[in-house]
Amino acid sequence: MKYLYIVGALGSIGTQTLDIVREAKDEFKVVGMAVGRNLELAKKLIEEFKPEIVCYREGKPELSYSPIEVFGDEGLEILSSYHKYDNEVFVNALVGISGLVPTVCAIKSGKTICLANKETLVVAGDLIKSLVKEYNVPLVPIDSEHSAILQCLQGEKHSEIERLLITASGGSFRNKTRDELKNVTVADALKHPNWSMGAKITIDSATMMNKGFEVIEAHYLFDMPYEKIEAVLHPESIVHSMVEYKDGTIKAELGTADMHTPISYALRYPSHNQKESEKLDIFGLDLHFRKLDFDRYPCLLFAYMTAKRGGIYYAVLNAANEAAVKLFLDGKIPFLKIEEIIYNEITNEEYSGIEYTLENIINVSKKIINDTLKKFGD
């Protein structure tokens, strides 16, 4: 039996994780759930899975039983640090920088980390890697791209890797020119061609910042230098990513665009035994692979630029993006302004003296987010 803590339980990854648990009650028991603002859905899922500890963002529903109830950021820390069973798994399905501290708490309490929250590794990759090593806990990616790479690495030697090839669908605007991007709407941006995901990540896909984050995550997850990580435009999202070896061999993982499978793989790593998605029909497939153009997708370039600076600039990149995406979603700025905001922050010398510590990462992130929202918000 694996004992699960799911933070971000009401989101896209959270509810899909619960779909899997629902069908495998002999394999998984939900011990902890951190839920967001939708109290109706929260009540329904808490009553269904009856976790021992629940964290609410604000407010709480009436329940038929009495779990431990905690609240807000402090509550998240309590829930992530909670420890009672031998085989505990922490599913981090939070969106944004708020996923960082819970991951740290979960590592320190010895849980296996299944990571869907991108920001954890983007802003604090070096710190997280040290902690994972110190506390000797497994760190398993949920993202389909990193899951694919992890699968392609099974049974292979790290020293024989030539390159990681991360596929990118191109997002909702892949058929638009830079010029056509000037006047796109939020509604247009939210129409991802292949994947059904949350709003933030769908916008990050359209800007290709999401792929930039994945490059950074891959760097930390698989201990690969940035010059050996490349993004590949693959409009069909069937090949979820690839690994090239020194002999020229490329291994690829293919599947439908359904997150249930990579979530299941992370929860059951390294087992392929349980079917959670429709089967991919290989017959009739046409797959295309193209170069990704930094001029068309500058946010991808920004990730590599940030990696060159390193340290606190990872947090700067993420915070600038987090604020800019929120501003776009709120209708406060046009789409291309997202890139401009990010570029201005990551090339801003004022952050260069700030030490790369957990506290500074959080404070700098908060400050950039607040300042940016304030500056463009009215």
Next chain:
Amino acid sequence: MKYLYIVGALGSIGTQTLDIVREAKDEFKVVGMAVGRNLELAKKLIEEFKPEIVCYREGKPELSYSPIEVFGDEGLEILSSYHKYDNEVFVNALVGISGLVPTVCAIKSGKTICLANKETLVVAGDLIKSLVKEYNVPLVPIDSEHSAILQCLQGEKHSEIERLLITASGGSFRNKTRDELKNVTVADALKHPNWSMGAKITIDSATMMNKGFEVIEAHYLFDMPYEKIEAVLHPESIVHSMVEYKDGTIKAELGTADMHTPISYALRYPSHNQKESEKLDIFGLDLHFRKLDFDRYPCLLFAYMTAKRGGIYYAVLNAANEAAVKLFLDGKIPFLKIEEIIYNEITNEEYSGIEYTLENIINVSKKIINDTLKKFGD
């Protein structure tokens, strides 16, 4: 140091194996070579690699040194049984049923078997598998398709395999209808769209008998029932084969159409460290996958039909094909007659009482080949 015996050393796989050895003299030493009728090439390569033992089909060149020299089928057995070093590897690059007995001798003398000869497993799969188990020797495929499957299985559990997907280019006539096949020439048939290979296997690719043989080999190599092995039309020959797992995940191996890489992988199994081919350029690739039609390619169906009968009929299938392809290459029969000859033999009840033994496999094969060549040869 690995000590190599290469039988079929002058052929396509043999010379490519020697290409690899030539560049890795600290890794490999050629101890034995069995050569065919081209004595000029034989002399050149024997002088270059100076094996301790040489087997000639007929005749012999003047050499500057004195290896052990053996001749014909008996000589092949002597060479394959020769044993002197700890770490011996037997590369079987022979074409046709003549590859069978040497494999048996090599297994019994404890050599690792790198198998390019298809007929060994096609005609005597059960016997070879028993021998490999009894003598505890590794059996590693060289064929790009089986090499791809072997690679996709690294680090995975056999019990989690759903299906093996063997890709097929469609051969030199893939764009022709059945009607257009009536009058195709030998020269047309020998123009394979992607791979440069020997004449026999190029014709087997055009009839799709080659893919049928590969299905049978995969059954034995990977202990998979036939209903879990499927051929997929993939005109580009970039994906060399795939494995589907129970969770719907498909793993694929991609590379250029150059046999140096799978040969290197077999010799160095399971290492990807040495680059032997041009790198595959992933950018710009368009890959297509289609259903393979038994009506268009009946030879593929014949393989499954043969598998249902089992036993001696594997030898019948192979011998009928071997004779028919020779007749076609010699201009004695039209292309579509190949299928007809095979079909008539594998549905011939007269073989059904013959026991599946090494001796019977060889005798039945010889008889069918001789009778067929005689019947259609004049």
